[in-house]
Amino acid sequence: xxxxxxxxxxxxxxxxxxxxxxxxxxxxxxxxxRIYGILAVSVxxxxxxxxxxxxxxxxxxxxxQTAVTLPITFDPAVIDPKNERESDPTKLQxxxxxxxxxxxxxxKLGFAANDRAATRQLRGFLSDTSRVQLRDIVMADPSVIxxxxxxxxxxxxxxxxxxxxxxxxxxxxxNRKVSDxxxxxxxxxxxxxxxxTRFNTGLFTNGASSRPESAGMGVAxxxxxxxxxxxxxxxxxxxxxxxxxxxxxxxKTKFTDLIEVNINNLAAVPSIxxxxxxxxxxxxxxxxxxxxxxxxGLVLTLxxxxxxxxxxxxxxxxxxxxxxxxxxxLGASRMQMVFHHVLPLAMPGILTGTIIGxxxxxxxxxxxxxxxxxxxxxxxxxxxxxxxxxLPVQIYMWANEAERAFVERLSGAIIILxxxxxxxxxxxxxxxxxxxxxx
Amino acid sequence: xxxxxxxxxxxxxxxxxxxIVQMGTLAQRMVGDSTKALLSAxxxxxxxxxxxxxxxxxxxxxxxxxxxxxxxxxxxxxxxxRAAVGALRMAADLERIGDLAKNVAKRVNAVxxxxxSETLSNSIEAMSRVVQDAVSDVLDHYTAxxxxxxxxxxxxxxxxxxxxxxxxxxxxxxxxxDPRVITTCTHLLFCAKNLERIGDHVTNIAENAYYVTTxxxxxxxxxxxxxxxxxxxxx
Amino acid sequence: xxxxxxxxVENAVHQQTGGVENTPLKMRGRKxxxxxxxxxxxxxxDLDVRQNQVTALIGPSGCGKSTFLRCLxxxxxxxxxxxxxxxITLDGENIYDPKIDVVELRARVGxxxxxxxxxxxxxxxxxxxxxxxxxxxRRKADFDGIVEKxxxxxxxxxxxxxxxxxxxxxxxxxxxxxxxxxxxxxxxxEVILMDEPCSALDPIATARIEELIDELRQNYTIVIVTHSMxxxxxxxxxxxxxxxxxxxxxxxxxxxxxxxxxxxxxxxxTGRYG
Numbered sequence: 041x042x043x044x045x046x047x048x049x050x051x052x053x054x055x056x057x058x059x060x061x062x063x064x065x066x067x068x069x070x071x072x073x074r075i076y077g078i079l080a081v082s083v084x085x086x087x088x089x090x091x092x093x094x095x096x097x098x099x100x101x102x103x104x105q106t107a108v109t110l111p112i113t114f115d116p117a118v119i120d121p122k123n124e125r126e127s128d129p130t131k132l133q134x135x136x137x138x139x140x141x142x143x144x145x146x147x148k149l150g151f152a153a154n155d156r157a158a159t160r161q162l163r164g165f166l167s168d169t170s171r172v173q174l175r176d177i178v179m180a181d182p183s184v185i186x187x188x189x190x191x192x193x194x195x196x197x198x199x200x201x202x203x204x205x206x207x208x209x210x211x212x213x214x215n216r217k218v219s220d221x222x223x224x225x226x227x228x229x230x231x232x233x234x235x236x237t238r239f240n241t242g243l244f245t246n247g248a249s250s251r252p253e254s255a256g257m258g259v260a261x262x263x264x265x266x267x268x269x270x271x272x273x274x275x276x277x278x279x280x281x282x283x284x285x286x287x288x289x290x291x292k293t294k295f296t297d298l299i300e301v302n303i304n305n306l307a308a309v310p311s312i313x314x315x316x317x318x319x320x321x322x323x324x325x326x327x328x329x330x331x332x333x334x335x336x337g338l339v340l341t342l343x344x345x346x347x348x349x350x351x352x353x354x355x356x357x358x359x360x361x362x363x364x365x366x367x368x369x370l371g372a373s374r375m376q377m378v379f380h381h382v383l384p385l386a387m388p389g390i391l392t393g394t395i396i397g398x399x400x401x402x403x404x405x406x407x408x409x410x411x412x413x414x415x416x417x418x419x420x421x422x423x424x425x426x427x428x429x430x431l432p433v434q435i436y437m438w439a440n441e442a443e444r445a446f447v448e449r450l451s452g453a454i455i456i457l458x459x460x461x462x463x464x465x466x467x468x469x470x471x472x473x474x475x476x477x478x479x
Numbered sequence: 480x481x482x483x484x485x486x487x488x489x490x491x492x493x494x495x496x497x498x499i500v501q502m503g504t505l506a507q508r509m510v511g512d513s514t515k516a517l518l519s520a521x522x523x524x525x526x527x528x529x530x531x532x533x534x535x536x537x538x539x540x541x542x543x544x545x546x547x548x549x550x551x552x553x554x555x556x557x558x559x560x561r562a563a564v565g566a567l568r569m570a571a572d573l574e575r576i577g578d579l580a581k582n583v584a585k586r587v588n589a590v591x592x593x594x595x596s597e598t599l600s601n602s603i604e605a606m607s608r609v610v611q612d613a614v615s616d617v618l619d620h621y622t623a624x625x626x627x628x629x630x631x632x633x634x635x636x637x638x639x640x641x642x643x644x645x646x647x648x649x650x651x652x653x654x655x656x657d658p659r660v661i662t663t664c665t666h667l668l669f670c671a672k673n674l675e676r677i678g679d680h681v682t683n684i685a686e687n688a689y690y691v692t693t694x695x696x697x698x699x700x701x702x703x704x705x706x707x708x709x710x711x712x713x714x
Numbered sequence: 715x716x717x718x719x720x721x722x723v724e725n726a727v728h729q730q731t732g733g734v735e736n737t738p739l740k741m742r743g744r745k746x747x748x749x750x751x752x753x754x755x756x757x758x759x760d761l762d763v764r765q766n767q768v769t770a771l772i773g774p775s776g777c778g779k780s781t782f783l784r785c786l787x788x789x790x791x792x793x794x795x796x797x798x799x800x801x802i803t804l805d806g807e808n809i810y811d812p813k814i815d816v817v818e819l820r821a822r823v824g825x826x827x828x829x830x831x832x833x834x835x836x837x838x839x840x841x842x843x844x845x846x847x848x849x850x851x852r853r854k855a856d857f858d859g860i861v862e863k864x865x866x867x868x869x870x871x872x873x874x875x876x877x878x879x880x881x882x883x884x885x886x887x888x889x890x891x892x893x894x895x896x897x898x899x900x901x902x903x904e905v906i907l908m909d910e911p912c913s914a915l916d917p918i919a920t921a922r923i924e925e926l927i928d929e930l931r932q933n934y935t936i937v938i939v940t941h942s943m944x945x946x947x948x949x950x951x952x953x954x955x956x957x958x959x960x961x962x963x964x965x966x967x968x969x970x971x972x973x974x975x976x977x978x979x980x981x982x983x984t985g986r987y988g
Contacts, residue, residue: 292794362831366894368792369825370844370901371817380843381833483985554944556971556983694973 095458099451105240105253106200108166108229110144113188114178118143125182132182137174141166141193148234149225161221167194169254194242195235197252197445199226203237206444217444243452247418248429248437252445255438257453259417263333263428264402264460270337270424271344271401276394278341279348286349287356288378307346314343315407323411330412331427339411340401347400351393355386388472395468399461405432431457491549492559495566496622498542502573503618505535507611509580510677514607516587517670518600528584535577542570558694565691569621572680572687576614579673579680586666599649603671606642610674613639613681621688630697632685639678646671740765740905740935741786741823746800748781748790755781758800759961761954763905768927768936770950770967772943774982777956779939783907786937787823788816804905821848824903828910830890832882832897837874840882840893841865844901860900867933868896869926888919895926899934906930908938912945924949943983947971955979 116123119135142162151158170193177191178184194200198217201207203226213220229235246256290296318339322328328335359382367377408414414433421428429437435457438450483489509528516524546563549555555563613635620628650664650671686697741763748756756778763769763786771779781790788809790796802809809819821844832840841861844850851857861878865871870892874885882893891911898906908927912920927936927949940946946953947967954964955976963976974980 360831362827362829363833364792365789365825365827366831366833366897367843369787369789369820369827370847370897371820372843372847373817376847380847385834485985488985553985556943556947556985557974557980559984560972 095451095454098448099453099455101204101206102243102448102452102455103240104204104237105242106195106203106235106237107192108145108195108235109190109192110141110148110234111188112140112144112174112191112193114174114185115140115143116185119178119185132178133175135175135178137171137178138163138166138168140174141170141191145193149228158221161219161225164196164219165199165222165225167196167253168251169194169249172254192238194253195226197443198222200253201445201448202226203230203235206448243449244456245420247420248416249418252441252443252449255446255449257431257434257456258420260429260431260434260453261456262420263336263413263417264430266333266421266424266428267337267340267430268398268402270334271341271398272394274338275341275344275348275397279345279394280352280390282345283349283352283356284378284383287353288374288382303346303349307350310406311343311404312406312410314339315410317342318407319410329425329427331415331417331429332425333413333421333428333430334424335411336408336413336428336430337424339407340404343404343407344397344401347397348390348394351397352386352390355389355393356382358389359385388475391471391475392468395464395471399464402460402464403432403457405430405436408433409436431460485553488549488553488559491545491553492562495542495545495549495563498538498545499566499569499573500618500622502535502538502542502570502577503614505531505538506573506576506580507614509535509577509584510607510614510674511611513580513583513587514604514670514674516584517590517667518604520587520590520592522587525584525587529581532577532581535574539570539574542566558691561691561694565687568687569684572684576677576680579677583670583673586670590663590666590670596653599646599653599667602642602646602649603667603674606639606646606671606674609635609639609642610677610681613678617681617684617688621684621691624692626689626692629685629689629692633682633697636678636682639675643671643675643678737764737766739763740805741937742801742803743782743785744801744803746782746785746798746802748778748785748799749795749797750793751795755959756785757959759956761961761964763935763937764952765935766931766933767951768931768938768949770946770953771937771939771956772941772946772953772982773956773962775941778959779954779956780909781959782956783909783937783939786905786907787820787825789820789825791816817848821901822903823905823907824898824901826891826894826898826906826908826911829914830887830894832885832890832893834881834883836879837865837882837885837893838878840897841900844897848901850901864896864900865893867899867930868892869922869929870896886919888915888922891915891919891923892926895923895930899930903934905935905937908936910939910941913941920945943971955982957982 118139119125119137120131122131124131142159145162145166146158173193174191195203198207199222202209202218202223207216207218209216209218209223218226226235242254242256244256244261245258246254247259249255286296286299318335322335322338323330328338363381363385364377367381368374372380408430413429414437415427415429417427417429419426431453435450435453438446438453441450509531512524512531513528515521516528546567550560550563553559613632616635617629617632619625620632647668650668654661654664689695689697739762743759743761746756746759746761747754759778759782761769761782771783773779784790785798785802786809788798790798798810804819804822807814809823833843835843838861841864842857845857845860851860862871862875865874870889873889874893882890885893891914895906895911912923915923924945927938930936938946938949947970950967952964953967953970955962955970955974955978957978963970963974963979965975970979971983974983980986
C-alpha cells in the first residue's frame, strides 16, 4: 500500500525543539485579562451600590410622614363669626381654619390659646396644609360645624424632620429650626400616642407645593403616564409600520439607504434638539398648549421613534431567511409572509426595543424643559391637554429647592422613578420570555 | 487525464494498473515457458510454470482487495469506475490465462519425449508466439489508452483461431496415421486448445480495456467460425 | 428457432431495464439568462424537465444550478437585484408571462430547501398553512384530511400522528425535512423543486428522503439540486451538469455517471475538478 509519508517530503516530521515557548506568558496574560475584567465589573457595581445606597438612605424616609391626631372642634365662632355662610358661601372658603387646629393643639397641650409666644410656636408646629384639609372637610359637609371630631393634621416639615431624627438637637437652639419648646411638645404628644409617622400617600397624590410636607408627585406621575401612553400609541404603530416597510417591502435603492442613514442619525440627535423642534412645531405652529403632556408625549414620540425603528428592524433581520423562503415557496404573498411568520417571530425583539425606548423616554428631562413642562402645577391634570409635569422634571425642580425636607423628597422621587424603570425593564423581560416560549 | 483532487486516489488507481501489467507480464511469460517446456520436454521449467500460477492467483487476490477497497472508499465515477470494474474483470481473465498455461505445463509429463514432427512443433511454437504477442499487446494498448489498437486485437484473435484449426487438422492426420500416438496427440490437442482459449481471454481483455478507455461497449461479438466443428451442429 | 442479431438482443435488454426517455415534457427552459445586478449567473441555459422523472442538477458551488432551480418557481423574484431573461414554460405556458400569478405558480411548483425550515408552529399548522392561504379547504375535517394525506405521502404520519399539535421544530432533522416535503405537497403541486434537501441530514435520514423522492416520482415531477454525485446517481433519471453558469451537459443519469461526453463533467464527477 502507498502511504503519504513516502510520497512527499512536504511533511517535516521533526518536532520543533521547544514547543512551550511563551506558554507561561500566554497563561499569565490571560489571567491578567480576567483580573482586569473582574475589576471593571467591580467598579461598575461599586458605583451602582454607592448610588443606590445614597439615594435609598436619604429617600426612604420620604415615604413616611409625621402627623398629629387632634380633636378638632369646628367652632362656628371661628369659621363664621358673623354667621354669613348662608348668604355668602365664599366665607367658608376663606375662614381661618388653621386657628381651629392651633386651638385644638393648644387644648391638647394644656395652655391657653391667648399665650402669644406659645401660639407662634404652635403655628410653626403644624403644617399650613391644615387650612386646605379642614376646609375640604367643611366644604364637603357643612353640618360638621359646631361638632368635634378627630382629624389627623400634618406637622410642619421642620417638626417632621426633627421627629425622623434628621435635625441635630445638640445644636444650640438659635441655630436650628425647631425650638426646645416644640421638641418638648413633640415628645409629649408622641408619648401620648397622638403624634406618629404614617405612610406618605400625599407623595403620590399631591401636586406641586412650596411647602415640602404637602409637595407630591401626583401631577408628575399622571403627566408621565399620559406621555408614555401617547408614545406607545403613536410611536409603536408608526415605528413598526415604518420598519416593516423599509425592511420587507421597500426596494433597496440609494434613497432607502439615505433614509436608513438618517434614521440612525436621528437616534443620535441630542434630546434637547427634539425639545426645540417640539416647541417650534407643536406649540408655536400647531398651537397646542404649553406644558401639556400631549406636547411632551409627541416630542418623546419623535425621540423614541428612531429607537423603535432600529430595534424593530434588527428584530426583523434576525428572523431567519429560511422562514421567509419557506413561506414564499408555499405561495404566500409578501404580506402574508410578514404578518403570519416574520412579525410573530420578531415580536419579542420589537417589544423589548419598544419598552427600552419607552424607559428612555420616561427618564428624559431636557426636551420637556423646553416645552414648558417645568411648571408649578398643583392640580392633577384630567386630560393630556392640561398642564402637567413629568417624573424627571419633578426631580429636577425639587433638586433646585433649598429646604432640608425637599432633599428627602428628591431622593424619594428618584426611588419612585427607578422603580418605574425597573418595572418596565422587568415587563420587557417577562414579555420576551413569554413570546419566546410560545414559539 | 487530469489528476484527482485527492492525490492518493490517483496513486491507488495507478497501483491497480501496475498490478494488471505485472499480472500480464507474468501470464505472458507463463504461456511462453509452458510451450517451451512442452516442446523441449523440460519438466523443471514446467514445474516452475505450475508454481508461478500460485503467484498469479495471489496477485489477483491482492488486486481484487484493492479494487474493492477503492470502490468502497472513493466511490469512483465514470472512467474511474470503469477502470476499477475493468481491472477486476481483466484480472480474472489474466488469472484464467495463467490457469490455462499451467494446464499446458501439467501435460509436459504426459507428452514426455515422444518425438513430434518438426512441422507440428513449429506450428505450436508459432501459435504460442502469436498468443504471447497478443497478451503483451493488449496490456500495452491498455496502458496507452489506445482504443483503436484494442479494437484491432479482436481481429488478431481470428489468426489464432486459424492456427488452431490448422494444428487440429494436423494432429487429426497424425492420429489417423498411427493410433499409437493418439494419447500424445490428444494432449497436444488440448495444449493447442488451451492456447486458443488464451486468445479468447485476450479478446475479452481487449474488449474490457476498450470499454474502460472509451466508455463504449464494442458491438456484439463477431460471429465466431469454429471450423473444427461441422457447420450443421451450430444451433 | 428465431435468431436475434446482437443489436436486437441489446435493444430488447435495454427496453426491460429502463425506458425512461419517453415521458412528456413538463417544464422547459430556453436561453435562460440570470443576472444578479451587473453579474451574470446563468448563460443561455436550455434544459427540459420531463414529467414523473427526477431531474438532478449537479455542478460545483456557484455554478448556477440553484439559480436555475429558483427560476423554475420564480423564487429569484424575491431577490431585488435578480433579473431573468429567456423563456421558462410550465405545460407550455411561459411562467414569466405577466398574466401568470406568481402565488399560483408557486402553488403548482413547490419547493423544499437545503436546511429543514419548518415554521415555528405545530406540525399540523405547518402542513395546513399552504392549503389555508390558497383556500384549498374550508372545514376542519377537510384540513384534517389534507394534513393526514400529506404526512402519509411524506412517510411521516406514523411517526407524528399522536403529536400533531407539538411544534414542528421539535422533530429530528430528517423528520423536519420530511415535514417540509409534506408541507410542500399539501398544496398539490405538479412539480417539486428540492435544493440540496439532504445536505443537513445524516445518512439514514438521507436514505429515507431518497426513498421518498423515488415514491413521489409516481405523482410529481421532481427537480433536485445536489452536491452528492452518488445521490444524483441514485435518485434521478436525468442529470444536468452546470459549470460557471453554463449547462455543460444533460442526459440520462446512467450515462452521465458511467460515460459522460464532456470533459468538464467527467472531471467533476470523478473528483478531478479544480
